[in-house]
Amino acid sequence: MEKTPLLSITGLRIEGRSGDAWHEIVKGVDLTLHRGEVLGLIGESGAGKSTLGLAAMGFARDGCRISGGSIDFDGIDLRAVSEADRRALRGKRIAYVAQSAAASFNPAHRLIDQYCEGPVVHGVMPREKAEADAVELYRRMRLPEADEIGFRYPHQVSGGQLQRAMTAMAMSCRPDLIIFDEPTTALDVTTQIEVLAAIRDIVRQFGTAAIYITHDLAVVAQMADRIKVLLRGNEVEEGDTRAMLAAPREEYTRSLWAVRSFARAEQPPATGTPVVSVRGVTAGYGAVDVLKDVSFDIHARRTVAVVGESGSGKSTTARVITGLLPPRTGDVLFNGKALPPSFKARSRDELRQCQMIYQMADTALNPKLRLRELIGRPAEMYLGLNGRALETRIRDLLSLIELEPDTYIDRLPSELSGGQKQRIGIARALAAEPQMIICDEVTSALDQIVQEGILKLLDRLQCELNLAYMFITHDLATVKSIADEVVVMQHGVVVERGPKAEIFAAPKQDYTNLLLSSVPEMDPDWLNRLLSARGGHA
Amino acid sequence: MTMLLSTIAGLVLFFIIGTTTRAALHVLAQEHHKPTFRDMPITASFGIAVILIYVLVALLAPVIAPFGEGEVVGAQYLPWAAPHYLGTDKLGRDMLTRLVYGARNTVGIAFATTALAFVVGSILGIWAALVGGWLDQWLSRFVDALMAIPALIFSLLLLTIFGTSVLTLILVIAAIDATRVYRLARSVAQGIVVMDYIEAARLRGETNWRLIRREILPNAMAPLVAEFGLRFCFVFLSISALSFLGLGIKPPTADWGSMVRENATLITFGDITPLLPAGAIALLTVAVNFVVDWQLHRASGLKE
Numbered sequence: 119m120e121k122t123p124l125l126s127i128t129g130l131r132i133e134g135r136s137g138d139a140w141h142e143i144v145k146g147v148d149l150t151l152h153r154g155e156v157l158g159l160i161g162e163s164g165a166g167k168s169t170l171g172l173a174a175m176g177f178a179r180d181g182c183r184i185s186g187g188s189i190d191f192d193g194i195d196l197r198a199v200s201e202a203d204r205r206a207l208r209g210k211r212i213a214y215v216a217q218s219a220a221a222s223f224n225p226a227h228r229l230i231d232q233y234c235e236g237p238v239v240h241g242v243m244p245r246e247k248a249e250a251d252a253v254e255l256y257r258r259m260r261l262p263e264a265d266e267i268g269f270r271y272p273h274q275v276s277g278g279q280l281q282r283a284m285t286a287m288a289m290s291c292r293p294d295l296i297i298f299d300e301p302t303t304a305l306d307v308t309t310q311i312e313v314l315a316a317i318r319d320i321v322r323q324f325g326t327a328a329i330y331i332t333h334d335l336a337v338v339a340q341m342a343d344r345i346k347v348l349l350r351g352n353e354v355e356e357g358d359t360r361a362m363l364a365a366p367r368e369e370y371t372r373s374l375w376a377v378r379s380f381a382r383a384e385q386p387p388a389t390g391t392p393v394v395s396v397r398g399v400t401a402g403y404g405a406v407d408v409l410k411d412v413s414f415d416i417h418a419r420r421t422v423a424v425v426g427e428s429g430s431g432k433s434t435t436a437r438v439i440t441g442l443l444p445p446r447t448g449d450v451l452f453n454g455k456a457l458p459p460s461f462k463a464r465s466r467d468e469l470r471q472c473q474m475i476y477q478m479a480d481t482a483l484n485p486k487l488r489l490r491e492l493i494g495r496p497a498e499m500y501l502g503l504n505g506r507a508l509e510t511r512i513r514d515l516l517s518l519i520e521l522e523p524d525t526y527i528d529r530l531p532s533e534l535s536g537g538q539k540q541r542i543g544i545a546r547a548l549a550a551e552p553q554m555i556i557c558d559e560v561t562s563a564l565d566q567i568v569q570e571g572i573l574k575l576l577d578r579l580q581c582e583l584n585l586a587y588m589f590i591t592h593d594l595a596t597v598k599s600i601a602d603e604v605v606v607m608q609h610g611v612v613v614e615r616g617p618k619a620e621i622f623a624a625p626k627q628d629y630t631n632l633l634l635s636s637v638p639e640m641d642p643d644w645l646n647r648l649l650s651a652r653g654g655h656a
Numbered sequence: 657m658t659m660l661l662s663t664i665a666g667l668v669l670f671f672i673i674g675t676t677t678r679a680a681l682h683v684l685a686q687e688h689h690k691p692t693f694r695d696m697p698i699t700a701s702f703g704i705a706v707i708l709i710y711v712l713v714a715l716l717a718p719v720i721a722p723f724g725e726g727e728v729v730g731a732q733y734l735p736w737a738a739p740h741y742l743g744t745d746k747l748g749r750d751m752l753t754r755l756v757y758g759a760r761n762t763v764g765i766a767f768a769t770t771a772l773a774f775v776v777g778s779i780l781g782i783w784a785a786l787v788g789g790w791l792d793q794w795l796s797r798f799v800d801a802l803m804a805i806p807a808l809i810f811s812l813l814l815l816t817i818f819g820t821s822v823l824t825l826i827l828v829i830a831a832i833d834a835t836r837v838y839r840l841a842r843s844v845a846q847g848i849v850v851m852d853y854i855e856a857a858r859l860r861g862e863t864n865w866r867l868i869r870r871e872i873l874p875n876a877m878a879p880l881v882a883e884f885g886l887r888f889c890f891v892f893l894s895i896s897a898l899s900f901l902g903l904g905i906k907p908p909t910a911d912w913g914s915m916v917r918e919n920a921t922l923i924t925f926g927d928i929t930p931l932l933p934a935g936a937i938a939l940l941t942v943a944v945n946f947v948v949d950w951q952l953h954r955a956s957g958l959k960e
Contacts, residue, residue: 442859466861469859469860469861476856478852481851481852482856483853484853484875485875486875486877487870487871499860546856550860
């Protein structure tokens, strides 16, 4: 017996405007969703996932328009009804949970005020009842101190709690459908687990249908009943989660599945003087010590991964090494020689030896400079190149990062894709011919397929140029593929360090264990097993 | 009816001037600049045309003007008839001649003043944002103190102290306007200096001067250019106000601002002559802002 679906989208086409021309972002996608079902939408960025998710509410972003197909929600044709009717549905029967709860909450109002707005405006329940309901839902979302957390402002609660508060808010009118747009992408692995478990439970309790948009396969495997794979606005395939994980039909899906197969060859233990050696560093801002007695070494041709949750002091360590934050005690040795604590006191050659690649290539590249100058400047400054020699060097660097020099040399960063921008960040670091590069979360803003490309590139460059890497990340899958040694940090202290194989096989510390076990796996039963193993703790 | 006709005539003229300038620029431009001018909106090309005309008039003033700048050539308040096509003013000087010379004085001084204010204000503002700490405190509090004094009274004070010449006029108004530019440049730059690319450039060991010039200024350009268009117009007002009080451009030097005031009485007789210098200011203001808008649009990367 086929029930009538809650949401059925047929032949949906959405166009986006660039200049005077409209081009299609979603190219004729069908989607059916039954009551109580969770559909996972996955694909790279630019695949049209979010656009499709919003279209399920009959909404198109600014500069976009729905140009064809039909959207039928429980018998209502969302394209035909008036904007007022659509607004009456949104929030009440269809809700939306955005990627960044921190950016989506209004910082000027308390959580509970924002919770109550929907039910009161839609006339579902009066304010007093909505407040009582909020506390109930906060409790169900397993937020700590559910009675009073709603009376705080968004900046007073953590990112993971905020994301759960937002899910509770989406639930406030008991909608039939919720659209989750990458709700856990910005969270640490340990926090992600809690949010995933809470979302999954509440969706089940209320029998709400959901569209779960993500680029993380392991996450979608835990959440969705069915998975739909998108590529550049087209559907690649759709199927039952278990069936599709076990046997993907299409080549593209298989490549998505295989993306984490990259692993760096095992390296013999490093010997000799380390390139960089951090000795008993204590550092902080103001009166607070962010780092406490941190020590580790990085050898040439080796990658040391520094892992930990946000706030654990990973990036502060990088700032100490680069000299942006002079340590209170302890020092940083470079090839056995102590570096001046502040970068201002370092010689040009000392600055050249240690380069940095940033997490957000968007903010790390000056948007007004062309690639020629972005990459050329360090070479010009440190190596005294100019004229033809400089031009040749820039072209060599572009070839090294696998970008065609003639096409790209005069482009602006805005004319590049996310992965290409990150490659330019790498080229800029290489232009200085350093011995050591600090990679600060370089892949966390990228899609998995693009990530793999960057990791392979970094690995190749390391072998060719004898580089030492310090790899800061909270993504343990990345650590698995690229690291030689792992340094685990928590609250500014090195909890554990050692060769990768040792740490992954037999973590000595509870925290390391917690961190490792929190990395989502492709197995759809992983979350269930983990939660029961942790004794019902979310 | 006349209103309607003149409006239509004005619009037609606007389009003709706009399109011909655009075509001319497109033909004259170097190969890699051609697309810039092809996609230029008609308002911008009209603005460029007007600015070019003003510049030409200002440069060639002695050649174009039929009479001498301060020369009394006839009775006062003569009507519009040859050889005084726009009549004469209250001293019997030729109005057309005064308008032409006014372009040279008023526009020249206003431009020099605004440019100076921007060079000083934006460099100091960005420098303060970049270095921060004590330097920022000293500069900013000093600027606050200057801004606390009403601009007109302060400029009157300074002009009384230093005497009134064109050079002191430019320096005084530029100094006062630079404080406003400083505030804008500093706040824009504060948003830029926290970006990773500035950190990267600092770690590379770049000098402050290079950071200001190559890394920060290009990114702060859009709001500064917009402010330039606006401030340019305010400088006109300041000069006119000071001329009115007798401390600006000294007679018999022609200045649009004082020309409006001197001939204001004519308005009561239904003569629009005093509106001509005012119109000249208005047209230039609009033209400058058309061009500024276009530049802003290009700088913000919006393509439409």
